[in-house]
Amino acid sequence: FLYFIAFQRKVLSVSHQTVSVLASEAFSHLVPRVNACHGMSVDASSDGRDPSVPSVPPPSVAAVDEVLAQKAPLALTPCAVVDVSAMRHNIEQVAANLRPLNIQLRPHLKTVKSVKIARMLTGDPAGAPITVSSLAEAEYFFKHGGYTDILYAVAFAAPKARFVKPLHDAGLRLKVVVEHPVAAAQLVAACERFDVAVDVLIEIDCGDARGGLSLVRDGGHTRLLAIARELAQGGPRTTLVGVMTHGGHSYRSRTVAAIRAACEDERVAAVTAAEALRRAGHRITIVSAGSTPTVVHFAKVDGLTELRAGVYVFHDLDQLGIGSCRSAQNIALSVLTTVIGHSTNGRVIIDAGGLALSKDVSAAKHGAGMAAGYGWVVGHDDLCVAALSQEHGQIDFKRGGGADDEKHASLFKRLPIGSRVRILPNHACFTAAAYDGYVAVDPRAKTVEVWPRVNFWFDGNATGNPDRLRNIVGPPATSKL
Amino acid sequence: FLYFIAFQRKVLSVSHQTVSVLASEAFSHLVPRVNACHGMSVDASSDGRDPSVPSVPPPSVAAVDEVLAQKAPLALTPCAVVDVSAMRHNIEQVAANLRPLNIQLRPHLKTVKSVKIARMLTGDPAGAPITVSSLAEAEYFFKHGGYTDILYAVAFAAPKARFVKPLHDAGLRLKVVVEHPVAAAQLVAACERFDVAVDVLIEIDCGDARGGLSLVRDGGHTRLLAIARELAQGGPRTTLVGVMTHGGHSYRSRTVAAIRAACEDERVAAVTAAEALRRAGHRITIVSAGSTPTVVHFAKVDGLTELRAGVYVFHDLDQLGIGSCRSAQNIALSVLTTVIGHSTNGRVIIDAGGLALSKDVSAAKHGAGMAAGYGWVVGHDDLCVAALSQEHGQIDFKRGGGADDEKHASLFKRLPIGSRVRILPNHACFTAAAYDGYVAVDPRAKTVEVWPRVNFWFDGNATGNPDRLRNIVGPPATSKL
Known part of the structure; x- marks a missing residue:
């Protein structure tokens, strides 16, 4: 630590410039500017958003920077930082919302993809229902997390049964999704071929038109029952257990009323499908709906057995724009980055580029008021990441710096070469995917x-083993398998 | 293989629908439609582009699908496919372009990030110069590839010296980049602190304003010499060896004349800086420039010692739009994906979403003529990936399908549930980064x-080891290090 101060002093004496690095004496400057992050909350009163979404956690932003400076002053940038305090708050908030509804949450782990965080969501993994978005996740949470009630919530492509086989043999009966009679027939054939048994949910489209069978068009009810028949004919290897839907259109909602309508779209679609299947004699035990925007606004859950949501654990600028949370302080994921340059057009260059932040600009569609660019700069309400290349990011004024040289000179003073800042992401799922681990900062502990x-x-965590990686192409077609 | 046909037949008999899977009998349908990929070339004659960029490789598109169907019919989708034939062609093309100029290529491996491909670019790694964009790459190519002349071409943040230390101790003298006197001073201090020696290049901005010191503004020449002095005062741990520039503004060029101007911008900026440093008594042996758009158009290299470029190894829709290659068949990277749904709004749903393709839409800026969306569908000139969520992609007509139900029904027939297609990426660097390995298909062998x-x-390939991952936060500040 003393060495680090000496290191700083040497830099100061050599460069004859003020150098602020996120550590030691530079830290004192951080407290006032990160507190300014309070100002980044979206005004919830003026746009019809629900004041019942409070979600302002204890102000841990400055505390996160303090702990980082003390405990990880040399952390390699860019890296993904999780504010454990804000995350716990987000988790508790949704749990509290659902408690009076008396409905099970099946958290979607596609965002966090971490056993450590999954355990915070579920407690004991034995019997705890979870949702995943890839077979790599299914394997990871089963083998490393002890989870056995896993829904792989992307319509299943039959050849993937080959990759389910080792999980099946290890004791996992995976829940998979189909939405088309042809897919159901392919699933039946593949499960026979690979000697695999799965539980199946039928995906219903409730308005997003991304995936799922629509009940209101193209003879949807007929197709729904055709899927159930295909599965039943397949025997015990493909047991129909439920229906699921995802209110993805809630992401396009701009008012609480619209989101509440999406909640009801989810509920009606799922329950209608479940009832139709039950009338045809099928035993339906899972009626699943959900998305992060809807999960914080559900008022009526009659007929549903569970809700799914995941990105709320971190939140992001997109969710802030939608109104799923009310303050930038709820965003538990950020990217720590170092200022590596001052460009000739007045921008601050950081070592977090498109690979580190993702090129998702979802928050931009919430209008100029968000001025999100590729992310907000924690503690600098007026700044955003305005441009990206692979490993370079460019920080500029949200409203643009124009040709005002003085303004840019002040920017360079605020963010000198070597200083560190954190960037809040547009879309946590995409930004988190750029990293194989989180730097988890607990500001309380x-x-x-x-x-x-x-x-x-x-299984991306097993890539050190080329033999394992080789398996993705499978055995040649001439194999006896 | 016979089993697979039986598998198919069962599906056919059960579903009473035509099912096309990329294998066995379905393969015969692929040949005509992938040959249609020829039509995806951008017309080079009408827009002033250089007819001297031929680059149409042997038509291996159908051959790639054939080999995939035969040798990897069950490959897990999404996966990244490399057409080894097209890639070899791209590599040879640039090598041939540079041969008469008699200039060294320092390939930028930030795109491919593969030792196997690096060896195809350089042959013997001993003494072969390469460029990387992260310390993870530096470590990987040094330890697993045997490369020792490595330029880490992103402005260096001083604390990263801690991560250079183990490489240094293993025998690597890394080449790093600085662009500011403060950064130079921080580098000197960090190299002293961690007992590391590096060679240093000064980055010059030649028009992109992303990184580098501009010689034409803000007392650039004075700052250039100030950097050199800081490094010299640092002693033998920070040896100034050269200058580098990147003509990133070539990406915004839309004519060969504009790209040729960017080539000359690179050359003049780098050579001017080198000469200024030499006049001040510094020994400059590396004068480095380059980018994929410029590397195929360089005519005059006087004073340069090397060129850098990397994405040309794969090419992508963005490079096709810029004119770095002339046909979609030059694009050696694609994403193999499975059709998992037919949406209620008439789109084909595939299991390659934003994580599998990236949300980079760089090719979109080349105008409606490109109609790139999030990628082109190989063999289907009229289709693109029109929308993405995390694990779902939506294929639609490039010009939009509108409300024409018949048109959409024909689309569903062309891409039935269970069929497989490959997607050409907008930006190969970003798409490739979604995978920890390539499915490399050699259509000749x-x-x-x-x-x-x-x-x-x-070192993303070492993430199986939590202890190793833990190192990214470094020792606590109180450590004696």
Whole structure:
């Protein structure tokens, strides 16, 4: 620590410039500017958003920077930082919302992809229902997390049964999704071929038109029952257990009324499908709906057995724009980055580029008021990441710096070469996917830990083993398998 | 193989629908439609582009699908496919362009991030110069590839010296980049602190304003010499060896004349800086420039010692739009994906979403003529990926399908549930980064191999080891280090 101060002093004496690095004496400057982050909350009163979404956690922003400076002053940038305090708050908030509804949450782990965080969501994994978005996640949470009630919530492509086989043999009966009679027939054939048994949910489209069978068009009810018949004919390897829907259109909602309508779209679609299947003699035990925007606004859950949501654990600028949370302080994920340059057009260059932040600009569609660019700069309400290349990011004024040289000179003073800032993401799922682990900062316990996460579609945590990676192409067609 | 046909037949008999899967009998349908890919070339004659960029490789598109169907019919989708034939062609093309100029290529491996491909670019790694964009890449190519002349071409943040230390102790003298006197002073201090020696290049901005010191503004020449002095005062741990520039503004060029102007911008900026440093008594041996758009158009290299470029190894829709290659068949990277749904709004749903393709839409800026969406569908000139969520992609007509139900019904027939297609990426660097390995298809040798690649900023191939991952936060500030 003393060495680090000496290091700083040497830099100061050599460069004859003020150098602010996120550590030691530079830290004192951080407190006032990160507190300014309060100002980044979206005004919830003027746009019809629900004041019942409070979600302002204890102000841990400055505390996060303090712990980082003390415990990880040399952390390699860019890295993904999780504010454990804000995350716990987000988790508790949704749990509290659902408690009076008396409905099970099946958290979607596609965002966090971390066993450590999954355990915070579920407690004991034995019997705890979870949702995943890839087979790599299914394997990871089963083998490393002890989860056995896993829904792989992307319509299943039959050849993937080959990759389910080792999980099946290890004791996992995976829940998979189909939405078309042809897919159901392919699933039946593949489960026979690979000697795999799965539980099946039929995906219903309730308005997003991304995936799922629509009940209101193209003979949807007929197709729904055709799927159930295909599965039943397949025997015990493909047991129909439920229906699911995802109110993805809630992401396009701009008022609480619209989101509440999406909640009801989800509920009606799922329950209608379940009832139709039950009338045809099928035993339906899971009626599943959900999305982060809807999960914080559900008022009526009659007929549903569970809700799914995931990105709320971190939140992001997109969710802030939608109104799923009310303050930038709820955003538990950020990217720590170092200022590596001052460009000739007045921008601050950081070592977090498109690979580190993702090129998702979802928050931009919430209008100029968000002025999100590729992310907000924590503690600098007027700044955003305005441009990206692969490993370079460019910080500029949200409203543009124009040709005002003085303004840019002040920007360079605020963010000198070598200083560190954190960037809030537009879309946490995409930004988190750029990292194989989180730098988890607990501002209360004053600890910094690293938590691994899974990536890719084939157990990304096992890539050190080329033989394993080779398996993704499978045996040649001439094999006896 | 026979089993697979039986598998198909069962599906056919059960579903009473035509099912096309990329294998066995379905394969015969692929040949005509993938040949249609020829039509996807951008017309080079009408827009002033250089007819001297031929680059149409042997038509291997259908052959790639054939080998995939034969050798990897069950490959887990989404996966990244490399057409080894097209890639070899791209590599040879640039090598041939540079041969008469008699200039060294320092390939930028930030795109491919694969030792296997690096060796195809350089042959013997001993003494072969390469460029990387992260310390993870530097470590990977040094330890697993045997490369020792490595330029880390992103302005260096001083605390990263801690991560250079183990490489240094293993025998690597890394080349790093600075662009500011303060950064130079911080580098000197960090190299002293961690007992590391590096060679240093000064980055010059030649028009992109992303990184680098501009010689034409803000007393650039004075700052250039100030950097050199800081480094010299630092002693033998920070040896100034050269200058580098990147003509990133070439990406905004829309004519060959504009790209040629960017070539000359690069050359003049780098050579002017080198000469100024030499006049001040510094020994400058590396004068480095380059980008994929410029590297195929360089005519005059006087004073330069090397060129850098990387994405040309794969090419992508963005480079096709810029004119770095002339046909979609030059694009050696694609994403193999499975049709998992037919949406209620008439779109084909695939299991490659934003994580699998990236949300980079760089090719979109080349105008409606490109109609790139999030990628082109190989063999279907009229289709693109029109929308993405995390794990779902939506294929639609490039010009939009509108409300024409018949048109959409024909689309569903062309891409039935369970069929497989490949998607050409907008930006190969970003799409490739979604995978920890390539499914490398050599249509001549009729082989399929899996080649690992590195990701992240801290040796992504080693993430199976939590202890190693933990190192990214470094020792606590109180450590004696």
